[in-house]
Every structure is written in C-alpha cells, then in structure tokens.
Amino acid sequence: MSIPFRLSALRTISGFQTVSYEAATVLAGMLPEDILAKEMEKIYMARKATGDAVSMDVIRRRNGEINFHLTQIFTGHGGYRKYLHRLSQEDSPECPNCPNLDENPERVLYQCSRYREVVGSVPPPEGVVAFMLEEEE
Ligand SMILES: [Zn+2]
Numbered sequence: 001m002s003i004p005f006r007l008s009a010l011r012t013i014s015g016f017q018t019v020s021y022e023a024a025t026v027l028a029g030m031l032p033e034d035i036l037a038k039e040m041e042k043i044y045m046a047r048k049a050t051g052d053a054v055s056m057d058v059i060r061r062r063n064g065e066i067n068f069h070l071t072q073i074f075t076g077h078g079g080y081r082k083y084l085h086r087l088s089q090e091d092s093p094e095c096p097n098c099p100n101l102d103e104n105p106e107r108v109l110y111q112c113s114r115y116r117e118v119v120g121s122v123p124p125p126e127g128v129v130a131f132m133l134e135e136e137e
Helices: 001-013 021-027 033-050 069-073 082-084 105-111 113-119 123-132
Strands: 096-101
Touching: 001 021, 001 069, 021 069, 021 082, 069 105, 069 123, 096 105
Parallel strands: none
Antiparallel strands: none
C-alpha cells in the first residue's frame, strides 16, 4: 500500500485518518493496489493479444455516491461516542439516551429516539448499499 493511494482514497470518501486502507479503497470505489495491478496486467495482456482497447471503466464503479456522512456510517469512524471514546475524546462510549448501550452509527440512525427527528429519511440498513450504488438520473 502506498501512502498517496491511501490518502487519495481517504480524501475521496472524506474519511478520518483512522479508517483502514481496505475500507477506504472499497468505499472510494478504488480497487486496492495489488488487485488493481493484477487487473492492469490482465488488461495489458488482453490488449497485447487481441489489439482491442479495454477501458479502465470496467473495473471502476461509475455511479453511486459516497460522502462524509456515508463514510462515517460505513466505517463507524466519526462523531460517535464509541469511536470518540476509543480515541479518548469522550469519557464514555454510551449513548446518553440509551443506558448501557454504545453510541454507534446503527444506534444513531435506527435505534435511538434522540436522533429520530434529525435523521429523518435514512434508507433502511439493508438499503444503504443500494442507495450508495443508485444510478444517476
Ligand atoms: Zn440512544
């Protein structure tokens, strides 16, 4: 893993520095470098053998959306007490509204009444990936 490649993925997803290389590249729609190198080798060999041009687009996600907020949901690295407590930025990982339960993305988005009005129209848990991969209109 090269540092510029990781930073590029983190910048693309607006992710925190603590997000793993693998998570950052997947969310950014970037193939990890080792896989990308193998794909490029296959493309090169195919081009060499057939003379056909193979677009890099076939190995890249061209639609869908990732942003600062979705990155926090997928990685759990964000303004959640569980994460902030791990970094010693909060005294407790617990949700202030849900005794003995950690405040994490799932709790904030789907379980805690404290955030119900703020969160509004969040896709259901099983629909978040589909939302991310929606076609452009
Ligand atoms: Zn709560």
